[in-house]
Amino acid sequence: MLLNFGSSTLSMPQLLMATPTEEYGPWVLTGVLLSLVVIYITSKLGGEFSKRLNLPPVLGELIGGVIVGVSALHLLMFPENSTVATDSIIVRALQSLGNLDLEAVTHVFQSQSEVISVLAELGVIVLLFEIGLESDLRELGKVGYQAAIVAVIGVAAPFILGTVGLVTIFHVPTIPAIFAGAALTATSIGITSKVLSELGHLKSKEGQIIVGAAVIDDVLGIIVLAVVASLAKTGEVDLLNVVYLIISASAFLLGAIFLGKFFNKSFVAIADKLQTRGALLIPAFSFALVMAVLANIIHLEAILGAFAAGLVLDETDKRKELDLQVMPIADILVPIFFVTVGAKADLGVLNPAIAENRAGLIIATFLITIAIIGKVITGWGVFGQPGINRLAIGVGMIPRGEVGLVFAGIGSASGVLDKPLEAAIIVMVILTTFLAPPLLQWALKGQEAEVLIPAGQEAEVSIPAKDTTLTTVD
Amino acid sequence: MLLNFGSSTLSMPQLLMATPTEEYGPWVLTGVLLSLVVIYITSKLGGEFSKRLNLPPVLGELIGGVIVGVSALHLLMFPENSTVATDSIIVRALQSLGNLDLEAVTHVFQSQSEVISVLAELGVIVLLFEIGLESDLRELGKVGYQAAIVAVIGVAAPFILGTVGLVTIFHVPTIPAIFAGAALTATSIGITSKVLSELGHLKSKEGQIIVGAAVIDDVLGIIVLAVVASLAKTGEVDLLNVVYLIISASAFLLGAIFLGKFFNKSFVAIADKLQTRGALLIPAFSFALVMAVLANIIHLEAILGAFAAGLVLDETDKRKELDLQVMPIADILVPIFFVTVGAKADLGVLNPAIAENRAGLIIATFLITIAIIGKVITGWGVFGQPGINRLAIGVGMIPRGEVGLVFAGIGSASGVLDKPLEAAIIVMVILTTFLAPPLLQWALKGQEAEVLIPAGQEAEVSIPAKDTTLTTVD
Numbered sequence: 001m002l003l004n005f006g007s008s009t010l011s012m013p014q015l016l017m018a019t020p021t022e023e024y025g026p027w028v029l030t031g032v033l034l035s036l037v038v039i040y041i042t043s044k045l046g047g048e049f050s051k052r053l054n055l056p057p058v059l060g061e062l063i064g065g066v067i068v069g070v071s072a073l074h075l076l077m078f079p080e081n082s083t084v085a086t087d088s089i090i091v092r093a094l095q096s097l098g099n100l101d102l103e104a105v106t107h108v109f110q111s112q113s114e115v116i117s118v119l120a121e122l123g124v125i126v127l128l129f130e131i132g133l134e135s136d137l138r139e140l141g142k143v144g145y146q147a148a149i150v151a152v153i154g155v156a157a158p159f160i161l162g163t164v165g166l167v168t169i170f171h172v173p174t175i176p177a178i179f180a181g182a183a184l185t186a187t188s189i190g191i192t193s194k195v196l197s198e199l200g201h202l203k204s205k206e207g208q209i210i211v212g213a214a215v216i217d218d219v220l221g222i223i224v225l226a227v228v229a230s231l232a233k234t235g236e237v238d239l240l241n242v243v244y245l246i247i248s249a250s251a252f253l254l255g256a257i258f259l260g261k262f263f264n265k266s267f268v269a270i271a272d273k274l275q276t277r278g279a280l281l282i283p284a285f286s287f288a289l290v291m292a293v294l295a296n297i298i299h300l301e302a303i304l305g306a307f308a309a310g311l312v313l314d315e316t317d318k319r320k321e322l323d324l325q326v327m328p329i330a331d332i333l334v335p336i337f338f339v340t341v342g343a344k345a346d347l348g349v350l351n352p353a354i355a356e357n358r359a360g361l362i363i364a365t366f367l368i369t370i371a372i373i374g375k376v377i378t379g380w381g382v383f384g385q386p387g388i389n390r391l392a393i394g395v396g397m398i399p400r401g402e403v404g405l406v407f408a409g410i411g412s413a414s415g416v417l418d419k420p421l422e423a424a425i426i427v428m429v430i431l432t433t434f435l436a437p438p439l440l441q442w443a444l445k446g447q448e449a450e451v452l453i454p455a456g457q458e459a460e461v462s463i464p465a466k467d468t469t470l471t472t473v474d
Numbered sequence: 475m476l477l478n479f480g481s482s483t484l485s486m487p488q489l490l491m492a493t494p495t496e497e498y499g500p501w502v503l504t505g506v507l508l509s510l511v512v513i514y515i516t517s518k519l520g521g522e523f524s525k526r527l528n529l530p531p532v533l534g535e536l537i538g539g540v541i542v543g544v545s546a547l548h549l550l551m552f553p554e555n556s557t558v559a560t561d562s563i564i565v566r567a568l569q570s571l572g573n574l575d576l577e578a579v580t581h582v583f584q585s586q587s588e589v590i591s592v593l594a595e596l597g598v599i600v601l602l603f604e605i606g607l608e609s610d611l612r613e614l615g616k617v618g619y620q621a622a623i624v625a626v627i628g629v630a631a632p633f634i635l636g637t638v639g640l641v642t643i644f645h646v647p648t649i650p651a652i653f654a655g656a657a658l659t660a661t662s663i664g665i666t667s668k669v670l671s672e673l674g675h676l677k678s679k680e681g682q683i684i685v686g687a688a689v690i691d692d693v694l695g696i697i698v699l700a701v702v703a704s705l706a707k708t709g710e711v712d713l714l715n716v717v718y719l720i721i722s723a724s725a726f727l728l729g730a731i732f733l734g735k736f737f738n739k740s741f742v743a744i745a746d747k748l749q750t751r752g753a754l755l756i757p758a759f760s761f762a763l764v765m766a767v768l769a770n771i772i773h774l775e776a777i778l779g780a781f782a783a784g785l786v787l788d789e790t791d792k793r794k795e796l797d798l799q800v801m802p803i804a805d806i807l808v809p810i811f812f813v814t815v816g817a818k819a820d821l822g823v824l825n826p827a828i829a830e831n832r833a834g835l836i837i838a839t840f841l842i843t844i845a846i847i848g849k850v851i852t853g854w855g856v857f858g859q860p861g862i863n864r865l866a867i868g869v870g871m872i873p874r875g876e877v878g879l880v881f882a883g884i885g886s887a888s889g890v891l892d893k894p895l896e897a898a899i900i901v902m903v904i905l906t907t908f909l910a911p912p913l914l915q916w917a918l919k920g921q922e923a924e925v926l927i928p929a930g931q932e933a934e935v936s937i938p939a940k941d942t943t944l945t946t947v948d
Contacts, residue, residue, distance in 0.1 A: 028588065029595050029776065033767045040760040047750040057750045097771060111588045114502065118589045121503050276521040276531045278805035285806055286514040293507045297571060302503065328799040329806060331752035332759055 024107050027094050031112035034090045036336070038075050039116075042068050043335035056195045058338055059437040065342020076343040078113045085109035116340065121302065123330075123337035124190050128303040129288045130330045131193045131211065132310020133323055134202055137257065140212050140311070143205060147212030149381045151187075154213065154397045155220045158184035158374030165370060170363060175231060176421055179411045182228045183425045184371050186221045188401020188433060189214035189303065190337065195437045196396065201444055206389050209382065210396035215307060217397070219249045222300055225407065232414040248298045253308060256291060260312030263287075268316050281325045284313055341401070345430050349423040360423030367428040372398060372435075392443040399436035404429035498582050501568050505586035508564045510810070512549050513590075516542050517809035530669045532812055533911040539816020550817040552587045559583035590814065595776065597804075597811035598664045602777040603762045604804045605667045605676070605685065606784020607797055611731065613682050614785070621686030623855040625661075628687065628871045629694045632658035632848030639844060644837060649705060650895055653885045656702045657899045658845050660695045662875020662907060663688035663777065664811065669911045670870065675918055680863050683856065684870035689781060691871070693723045696774055699881065706888040722772040727782060730765060734786030737761075742790050755799045758787055815875065819904050823897040834897030841902040846872060846909075866917040873910035878903035 046064025047057035068075040070083060077088035085091045085105040091112075095105045140147075163181030166172040172180070193202065193211055201207045223245050230238040267287065271280045288309040295305030313322060351357055375397040379390030408425040411417035417425070520538025521531035542549040544557060551562035559565045559579040565586075569579045614621075637655030640646040646654070667676065667685055675681045697719050704712040741761065745754045762783040769779030787796060825831055849871040853864030882899040885891035891899070 025591065026770065029592055030767055030770050032592050032596075033763050033770070033776070037760055037763050037767065040756050040763075044748065044750070044752075044756055044760075048748055051749050111585075114585045115589050115592045117499065118503055118506050122506075274518065274522055275525050276518070278518075278802075278809070281802055281805050282514050282518055282809070286511055286518075289507050289511050289514075293504055293511065296500065296504050296507070302507070325802040325805075328752075328755055328802050331755050331799075332803060335752070335756070 024100070024104050024111075027098050027100065027104070027108045028111040028115070030097075031090055031094055031108055032115050034093070035076060035112060035116050036119075038068055038090070039336050039339045040332075042076075042339050046339075047335075054441075056198045056437040056441055058191065058194045058198060059434065061335055061338040062191075062342040062345075062434060062437075065339035066345055066347060067342075068339070069343025069345070071345065071347040076116075076339070077109075078117065078340075078344055079110060080344060081346055116336065119333065120337040120340040123333035123335070124303050125288065125292050125306040126326065126330045127190055127194065127334045127337065128307040129285075129310040130323075130326050131189075131197065131202070132307040132312075133314050133319065133326060134197070135208065135211060135307075135311060135314065136203070137311050137315060139203070139208050143209045143212055143385075146382045146385060147209050148216055149383075150209060150213035150378045150393060150397065151216035151220060153381045154187060154217055154375050154378040155185040155224065157377060158370055159224070161374055162367060162370045165366060166363070169366070172421065175235070176411070176416050176418070178231060179228050179407065179416050180367065180421055180425055182224045183400070183404050183407035183411070184367065184374060184428070185217070185224050186400045186404045186407070187214045187217040187375070187397050188399040188404075189218055189307075191399040191401050191433060191436060192396050192440070194334070194338070195440050199441060199444055201392075205385065206392045206396070206444070209388075209393055213378070213393075213397060215253075215304065218301055218304060219253070222249065225410070226299075228407070229410055229414075232411065232416045245299065249300055252295060252298055252300060253304070256305070256308040257311060260308070260315070264312065264316050267313065268318055271318060280318055280322060284309075284318075284322055284326075285329075287313065341433070345433075346426070347430070349426050350430075356419055357423060360420035360427065363420060363424035364427035364431075367424055368431050371400065371428050371432050389443065389447055392440065392447070395436065395439045395443040398439065399433045400429040401433050404432075498574070498578050498585075501572050501574065501578070501582045502585040502589070504571075505564055505568055505582050506589050508567070509550060509586060509590050510593075512542055512564070513810050513813045514806075516550075516813050520813075521809075528915075530672045530911040530915055532665065532668045532672060533908065535809055535812040536665075536816040536819075536908060536911075539813035540819055540821060541816075542813070543817025543819070545819065545821040550590075550813070551583075552591065552814075552818050553584060554818060555820055590810065593807065594811040594814040597807035597809070598777050599762065599766050599780040600800065600804050601664055601668065601808045601811065603759075603780040603784040604797075604800050605663075605671065606781040606786075607788050607793065607800065608671070608676055609682065609685060609781075609785060609788065610677070611785050611789060613677070614686050617679060617683045617686055617859075620856045620859065621683050622690055623857075624683060624687035624852045624867060624871065625690035625694060627855045628661060628691055628849050628852040629659040629698065631851060632844055633698070635848050636841060636844045639840060640837070643840065646895065649709075650885070650890050650892070652705065653702050653881065653890050654841065654895055654899055656698045657874070657878050657881035657885070658841065658848060658902070659691070659698050660874045660878045660881070661688045661691040661849070661871050662873040662878075662910075663692055663781075665873040665875050665907060665910060666870050666914070668808070668812070669914050673915060673918055675866075675921075679859065680866045680870070680918070683862075683867055687852070687867075687871060689727075689778065692775055692778055693727070696723065699884070700773075702881070703884055703888075706885065706890045719773065723774055726769060726772055726774060727778070730779070730782040731785060734782070734789070738786065738790050741787065742792055745792060754792055754796060758783075758792075758796055758800075759803075761787065815907070819907075820900070821904070823900050824904075830893055831897060834894035834901065837894060837898035838901035838905075841898055842905050845874065845902050845906050863917065863921055866914065866921070869910065869913045869917040872913065873907045874903040875907050878906075 042064035043061045046060030050057050050060025065076070067073055070077055070081040073089070074087055075089050077083045085108070088109055091105050091109045094100065094108060100108065159181040162184040163177045166177040166180055167174060189211070192214055196202045196207045196210065202211070223242060226241055226245050227237050230241065267283060271283055288306045291305035291309040292302035293305070296302045313319065349357055349360065352361060376391065376394035378397055379392070379394035382388055382390060382393060404425065408417070408422055408429065412422045516538035517535045520534030524531050524534025541547055544551055544555040547563070548561055549563050551557045559582070562583055565579050565583045568574065568582060574582065633655045636658040637651045640651040640654055641648060663685070666688055670676045670681045670684060676685070697716060700715055700719050701711050704715065741757060745757055762780045765779035765783040766776035767779070770776045787793065823831055823834065826835060850865070850868035852871055853866070853868035856862055856864060856867060878899065882891070882896055882903065886896045
């Protein structure tokens with residue numbers, strides 16, 4: 001990609017992209033604003049519809065995303081789905097409004113997709129920060145062992161059952177089978193914690209075990225991913241890298257919480273000294289972002305850092321004030337994440353009319369069965385908690401979410417997975433993600449939330465909002 | 475830019491950019507998160523420092539931006555300043571962390587800059603939405619004539635003085651002189667309204683006249699821009715386009731407010747019916763975004779749409795609740811705008827050691843004088859308001875902000891402006907922008923805010939924030 005211009009060497013993107021940012025900037029902004037409007041309308045329509053059907057609102061946001069996304073209306077499109085600019089209806093609208101040529105619309109499409117993707121990532125970062133703020137470190141500590149057991153079973157059972165099943169029943173070669181087995185291990189902490197929060201069960205013992213297990217599962221998932229990725233690349237496991245990952249991940253999570261105890265006091269002191277707007281919010285938000293970056297740098301997911309930051313700040317006496325201020329930010333950023341997840345899910349792989357999908361669908365049926373059984377049994381690994389809802393814990397671990405798709409993506413890019421197996425993994429991820437919210441609601445049915453629904457939760461949102469108006473200075 | 479590959483024709487960006495989004499996605503996110511951390515730390519350090527010196531915090535944010543930006547530390551860089559990826563310290567850090575090649579860092583640099591720029595735009599959109607929510611349509615209507623006179627004088631005086639002065643004193647040819655004169659007409663509504671808000675003067679009569687005049691000035695500025703842009707392109711004025719712009723802009727602003735009266739009731743009805751999180755915020759925010767898009771489509775600035783949306787929603791009984799929820803969003807988005815404005819301001823043009831800057835600096839001195847005089851006199855155009863602070867009104871119109879830079883950019887791109895004149899315009903924009911906050915504070919000194927400082931304003935931020943904690947459900 002290097003062209004020689006006289007004596008200086010410039011790469012193509014540099015040459016191409018020096019001006020577009022300025023030139024098409026207004027169109028990128030318009031595209032982003034239009035996409036956000038589509039996302040908000042979708043999330044509200046989907047969420048409210050879901051709520052009216054007595055289902056968790058997040059399910060409606062996901063399905064709404066599917067409807068406006070690559071699978072149906074083509075309003076919200078992303079280059080990841082191998083789409084081009086003119087597949088997107090929003091981009092086509094901009095094209096005719098601005099009389100843009102193909103190069104311009106391609107730039108606008110790429111840029112607006114990138115912006116929406118980053119906003120979605122910020123959304124799930126803020127979601128996990130909020131979940132961290134609402135979780136109690138001591139409560140989480142009390143169920144730590146149980147959560148660890150649930151996580152380990154939830155990784156080992158689907159992995160072994162899936163890999164062995166694929167090799168023996170479907171005669172899949174070992175390495176692709178291991179890859180598919182690995183994709184079965186993930187748990188989407190974002191979707192699970194959002195549903196728990198919507199049902200008012202985040203602070204129940206079951207909820208805390210699920211969140212704790214999902215966090216540990218995420219760490220285990222990174223390690224599994226490193227193992228299978230090096231398997232796919234070199235055919236053998238880079239043990240040193242695995243050991244490094246285990247140490248750095250544990251050091252990060254424990255170190256964050258340990259150092260957080262000290263940082264707590266100076267954080268409150270700093271916030272008290274600031275006199276300009278956002279005196280509390282900006283330091284807190286910056287702390288969450290720093291932790292997200294640190295997590296990212298040591299190859300953990302950014303959301304784990306944000307979760308740890310929330311846990312730490314939950315220990316301060318600024319917690320409630322912070323909760324209230326983070327809420328509106330979560331309200332506008334989190335829907336971007338869920339609608340985007342839905343919009344990126346290509347349901348085309350479910351179409352049995354296409355011949356090459358059929359082989360995948362048969363394997364997918366097997367993978368979904370394992371995906372559900374392998375996680376549901378984890379609830380029975382919990383000990384010393386009489387009367388606990390084991391089914392709910394197991395069901396809470398079911399959604400694979402975006403983590404599962406990462407496996408499919410890497411496997412496909414490295415050529416390990418053939419088309420049917422990749423499609424089967426994608427179908428498994430989509431279905432577990434969409435099935436989990438209603439299943440979890442069903443599993444928790446009749447069981448009252450063990451603690452008072454905290455402020456900022458779904459069911460109570462109108463009360464603090466209305467109360468606060470009484471205290472404004474006028 | 476079209477290459478022929480076999481029978482299909484693909485544009486270069488399409489070929490180049492199909493994969494980077496996926497491949498470098500995590501690094502773009504890390505870059506954005508790091509940039510946000512830099513922005514937040516800068517805004518808090520600058521804002522607090524400014525506040526301690528008894529200056530408006532926004533001045534500190536702007537200067538902080540200069541320090542971390544292209545003029546000094548190179549932490550926050552943008553391709554608009556003709557910088558390449560490796561000029562940015564954040565990008566260099568990512569490069570060594572991720573072992574990225576030149577193509578990768580260029581993509582990451584472009585993408586993260588684009589995301590930060592869009593976030594900055596969202597910041598000023600939210601700022602104007604908030605200003606609209608805090609402005610009172612009836613109060614604004616009462617000073618409408620005064621605001622219109624201030625705006626017209628503030629466009630005519632600097633334009634005539636500047637153009638004539640450049641032609642007669644500096645012997646600049648007519649078309650470039652008209653261009654520079656046009657750049658003198660802008661008023662940065664964002665900076666002015668933020669300072670007014672910080673000083674608790676937004677709702678005073680002076681404040682409402684300034685905001686009203688800045689809005690009208692913005693509309694006039696768009697028309698002036700259209701005139702000079704067509705002058706620069708064809709050498710003559712496209713009268714039809716000018717008439718179209720005048721009609722569409724007036725129709726938009728008046729139509730928004732008129733239709734808003736009807737929309738008001740259905741808005742409240744919708745918000746009351748919604749049962750999921752963000753029941754009030756999401757419809758309100760979506761409305762602001764839709765209005766911003768509409769403004770953008772008819773070639774007005776997006777922020778005018780957001781301002782109109784705020785004005786309309788201010789009339790509902792949900793106003794206070796909404797105010798409180800928009801505040802934290804403004805807290806995290808608005809600093810991105812101001813720090814970015816500072817970071818993009820290249821103070822290199824002020825360096826007299828570089829020979830080609832000197833001619834520019836002499837013209838700049840003239841332009842700055844005109845820029846200040848031409849706006850300060852506008853205050854004396856106000857009639858029928860005995861005892862009004864005329865100086866404050868004039869001073870409030872001084873900052874040119876980003877609108878002035880748009881003129882410089884278009885003039886430079888079309889080849890109308892030579893290097894010294896372009897530099898002179900940039901220096902004028904930078905200095906008027908940075909001088910306005912302390913000057914406005916000085917002009918308003920000793921004058922108490924005429925109305926109670928509204929909730930959500932600078933000086934009172936700690937009171938509602940602390941009060942609200944008492945009312946949370948626990």
